[in-house]
């Protein structure tokens with residue numbers, strides 16, 4: 001009853017106080033002259049930002065626009081592109097307001113059912129003449145080779161498009177699809193992040209991730225390598241030992257030293273010629289040694305866990321040392337190895353994105369929804385089955401609230 005009452009009031013308001021007229025944009029009209037002819041201050045135009053001004057130059061000759069009068073408010077709507085319109089609102093004696101706004105449109109959802117004849121991609125193109133859909137399908141199953149689909153295999157897909165006045169104004173957006181390969185079904189759903197996932201939230205894509213398992217303990221612009229790793233035991237001419245089981249980084253006293261990788265501190269204290277040093281135990285039997293430190297970072301002790309890149313102490317010249325530097329050593333199962341072989345070497349890993357928590361629950365809702373739709377698509381062909389008013393719907397809701 002109450003709803004009926006509200007509707008009647010709205011209708012009454014529409015019929016008595018709303019006048020809407022359509023005009024066409026005349027040749028030779030500029031936006032400025034348009035404002036002048038409508039009694040609107042041209043200042044408003046100059047207050048717009050330069051990109052908006054540029055857009056206003058794009059109003060086409062012959063473009064239809066509407067002028068609506070409601071009580072003492074005049075609203076002018078001029079479409080510029082298929083998506084954007086300029087809105088001018090003038091309330092009685094008040095200053096007019098100019099804004100650029102999206103044009104309301106409808107969303108239509110369509111489905112397509114194809115039985116593969118030649119190749120899935122050419123069959124899809126033949127049916128839809130849309131390269132966007134073909135590309136989207138490839139993207140929807142990136143880690144799956146759809147060329148494996150044989151004659152008789154099935155593709156069902158659901159996409160949506162924006163339309164206005166019966167004309168499509170956007171390229172198709174693939175929402176969900178189902179393919180069969182050797183009788184096995186593969187579903188793919190578009191999630192809110194713009195990527196395609198299977199029913200369990202696993203993305204149809206593997207990402208190659210590059211990482212550095214062992215970091216240089218001092219950043220490159222704060223040091224220079226003053227001595228390299230060498231095993232040469234005895235120099236034949238100099239007649240003295242030249243082994244150096246680490247890399248020396250000359251740096252200013254107090255320069256931060258960082259843990260090369262995640263690990264646990266197994267030594268923190270003086271160690272002969274190394275002076276103040278820290279030793280960290282890492283995975284794979286690896287240890288790293290940092291020597292001649294001026295001081296340790298506060299709070300670190302034997303047993304502390306450190307993350308890669310954490311500052312553990314500062315450069316100094318304690319122990320047997322001729323000037324401030326970091327002696328950095330690495331040991332694999334107690335044998336000294338050349339740190340240069342580990343540090344900064346990039347590794348690659350293949351990762352598959354899996355949705356979790358809230359994002360996963362959202363996807364599962366889509367899965368349930370589209371599974372039902374897929375069950376309805378039973379005949380080869382294409383059907384539209386869902387139409388929704390987009391921006392106009394949102395605006396009406398706002399007005400009511």
Ligand SMILES: [Zn+2]
Nearest residue numbers: 246247248327
């Ligand atoms: Zn050294």
